[in-house]
Amino acid sequence: MSEAVVVAEELRKEFSRDRPVVSGLSFVLRRGEALGLLGPNGAGKTTVVHLLLGLTTPTSGRIAIFGLPMPKNRITVLGRVNFASAYALLPSNLTVRQNLTVFGRLYEVPRLPEKIARLLAELEIAHLIDQVAGKLSAGEAARLNLCKALLNDPELLLLDEPTAGLDPDIADKVRRLLRRLQAERGIAMLYTSHNMRDIETVCDRVLFLRRGRLLAEGSPEEILRSFRCDDLETLFIQLAREESESLPVESGRGPEEPSKGLPGSGEAMR
Amino acid sequence: MNLRRVWALVLRYTYVYRRSPIRILEVFFWPAIDLLVWGFLTIYLQQRGRDLPSGVAFLVGAVIFWDVIYRSQQGITLSFLEDVWSRNLLNLFSAPVRVTEFVGATCVVGILKTLVVGLYLTVLAFFLYRFNLLAVGPALFPLFVNLLLMGWALGIATTALLLRWGQAAEAIAWAVPFAIQPFSAVFYPVSALPAWLRPVAWSIPATHVFEGMRLALRGGFAWDHLVYATLLNLVYLALAGVLFASLYAAARRKGLLVKIGTQ
Numbered sequence: 001m002s003e004a005v006v007v008a009e010e011l012r013k014e015f016s017r018d019r020p021v022v023s024g025l026s027f028v029l030r031r032g033e034a035l036g037l038l039g040p041n042g043a044g045k046t047t048v049v050h051l052l053l054g055l056t057t058p059t060s061g062r063i064a065i066f067g068l069p070m071p072k073n074r075i076t077v078l079g080r081v082n083f084a085s086a087y088a089l090l091p092s093n094l095t096v097r098q099n100l101t102v103f104g105r106l107y108e109v110p111r112l113p114e115k116i117a118r119l120l121a122e123l124e125i126a127h128l129i130d131q132v133a134g135k136l137s138a139g140e141a142a143r144l145n146l147c148k149a150l151l152n153d154p155e156l157l158l159l160d161e162p163t164a165g166l167d168p169d170i171a172d173k174v175r176r177l178l179r180r181l182q183a184e185r186g187i188a189m190l191y192t193s194h195n196m197r198d199i200e201t202v203c204d205r206v207l208f209l210r211r212g213r214l215l216a217e218g219s220p221e222e223i224l225r226s227f228r229c230d231d232l233e234t235l236f237i238q239l240a241r242e243e244s245e246s247l248p249v250e251s252g253r254g255p256e257e258p259s260k261g262l263p264g265s266g267e268a269m270r
Numbered sequence: 271m272n273l274r275r276v277w278a279l280v281l282r283y284t285y286v287y288r289r290s291p292i293r294i295l296e297v298f299f300w301p302a303i304d305l306l307v308w309g310f311l312t313i314y315l316q317q318r319g320r321d322l323p324s325g326v327a328f329l330v331g332a333v334i335f336w337d338v339i340y341r342s343q344q345g346i347t348l349s350f351l352e353d354v355w356s357r358n359l360l361n362l363f364s365a366p367v368r369v370t371e372f373v374g375a376t377c378v379v380g381i382l383k384t385l386v387v388g389l390y391l392t393v394l395a396f397f398l399y400r401f402n403l404l405a406v407g408p409a410l411f412p413l414f415v416n417l418l419l420m421g422w423a424l425g426i427a428t429t430a431l432l433l434r435w436g437q438a439a440e441a442i443a444w445a446v447p448f449a450i451q452p453f454s455a456v457f458y459p460v461s462a463l464p465a466w467l468r469p470v471a472w473s474i475p476a477t478h479v480f481e482g483m484r485l486a487l488r489g490g491f492a493w494d495h496l497v498y499a500t501l502l503n504l505v506y507l508a509l510a511g512v513l514f515a516s517l518y519a520a521a522r523r524k525g526l527l528v529k530i531g532t533q
Contacts, residue, residue, distance in 0.1 A: 015525050047525070053364040056525045071522075078366040088360035091282070091352070098285045105278030106365045132289070148361065158364075 002031040004067075005156050005188040006052060011061035013047055013212075020059070021047045022212040031155070032186040034178075036193065036203030036220075038232070040240035044212035045192040046085075049160050052190065053083055065156065079107065081156045084149035086142065086164035092134030096120070096144055099133055100151065107152035119147045123177065139170035146174065150181065157189045163198055175201045196232040206232075210239060271370050279367070279375030283349045284382070301337050301387050302394060308333045308457075309399050330401045331483055332456050334391045335417055338384050339476060340447050342421020343428065345380025346373070347443040350429045354437060354530055363527060369518055376429070377422050384418060409486040412496050413479050419503040420475045424450075426510035430517040436530045455480045475502040 006029035013022040022044040029035045037045040050056040052063060054071035063070040065077045090099040097116065104112040120126040123143040128136065136144060142162060149157060159178070163171040179202055182189055193199055199206060200220050208216040208223060216223050220232055229235040287293050312329040353359045362372070395401040404410065428446050431439050453467060454476040460468055471477045475498075482495035521527045 050525070050528050055360065055363055055522065055528050057522050075366045075368060078364065083364040085360065089357045090361060091356040091358050093289060093356065094285050102278055102282040103361070103365060105281065106275050106367060108274060
């Protein structure tokens with residue numbers, strides 16, 4: 001079994017007392033693995049990414065990345081990690097080159113101009129190098145974000161809905177690129193998305209979250225089998241609707257206890 | 271502190287000015303307006319009362335010195351706001367950047383802005399009013415440094431408040447320097463203030479700098495003012511640092527860093 005890149009144990013985060021956004025979440029992400037975080041709005045996916053990055057501190061629980069406790073070793077760890085989100089833009093008043101130069105220097109990337117040129121070519125936006133980021137289309141901006149995220153050859157890539165707002169063609173290109181990079185470089189990836197195609201195409205394993213708790217874990221196929229669903233999108237809709245109709249989750253119910261009414265109780269169920 | 275990362279952040283904030291003639295204009299426009307208003311006012315006062323001691327020197331010097339505090343504070347606060355406005359805060363704080371490196375870079379931006387605007391105003395004041403800033407004498411450099419330090423303390427404290435209250439506190443970024451201006455003896459001596467306000471005035475480092483400047487322009491050298499200003503600045507910088515560290519920790523605990531960064 002390959003080396004664990006991220007180990008999260010009993011993570012809990014509450015922004016207001018007794019209302020956890022993430023609760024009792026434990027998982028391991030291994031080198032070369034793409035792990036999807038799936039769940040309806042408010043499931044805690046983005047909070048998990050922020051906890052891993054040290055942008056938010058956990059209320060309790062432990063995170064270790066590359067074997068180093070976080071956020072204590074934040075600077076060392078972040079040098080080997082990168083992040084892209086549809087909600088965190090690069091400065092719109094700087095050019096593509098300036099943006100990548102700034103971040104390349106922050107990550108202390110050697111031979112930076114060559115690296116920038118190579119990544120831009122790989123993502124098919126080399127011709128935009130002197131374009132102001134604010135004038136890029138959504139697809140171009142997403143690819144610029146990915147360029148930034150790949151600048152330091154990260155061993156761990158955290159992607160928060162990287163294809164949000166992209167047309168199907170560009171989203172497909174991004175997914176293919178990520179899959180290729182992962183295969184070539186053995187990058188560990190944590191991927192949050194509402195796009196089921198993203199999860200199915202990119203992720204080896206999925207954590208299905210609901211109200212901050214782990215509901216199910218396994219490969220997309222295992223999860224579908226356990227919930228007796230044909231596709232993740234149907235399952236997602238079913239769970240989201242059930243959530244909107246159900247009463248609040250009783251406090252103290254662990255991930256071992258799935259909510260009533262869910263179909264299936266296979267191995268993927270937690 | 272990694273100086274290469276500090277420099278990368280300085281680049282990020284200076285790139286903004288390289289691409290924006292409007293921003294450059296703003297940097298030079300308002301200080302020039304201040305200088306013109308106060309310069310002509312003091313010329314008028316001199317014409318009315320011949321016994322006004324070095325009036326132009328006092329007020330024009332005050333305008334230039336005040337701008338040092340203002341630009342130094344704005345260098346820090348606006349750099350932070352720049353990342354808030356461009357929703358870049360998450361990218362920045364998910365990179366291997368220490369808070370000290372971030373604050374250090376904004377302080378450098380403050381120095382750069384102060385030097386550029388200070389030099390510009392000095393030249394302008396010389397050509398418009400024959401005011402020579404070098405007439406302040408050897409006290410000029412330590413007085414300048416003290417203004418810079420006070421601007422840093424204000425900037426760090428203001429940024430801490432922005433971290434805690436987000437863009438809702440943006441008005442503070444602009445208001446803070448002007449809130450202390452009436453009590454800092456910028457354009458008039460401390461003796462012009464009511465007796466009960468004077469202790470407040472003397473607790474502000476800038477008061478000692480402006481009193482020191484007036485003394486220096488009359489040919490004196492007020493060591494005591496410099497010592498008080500420096501000691502007070504060190505205290506305020508330490509307090510600002512503690513405030514920033516505690517509100518930064520609170521922002522990470524409460525998830526405010528993320529909220530500000532994506533609003």
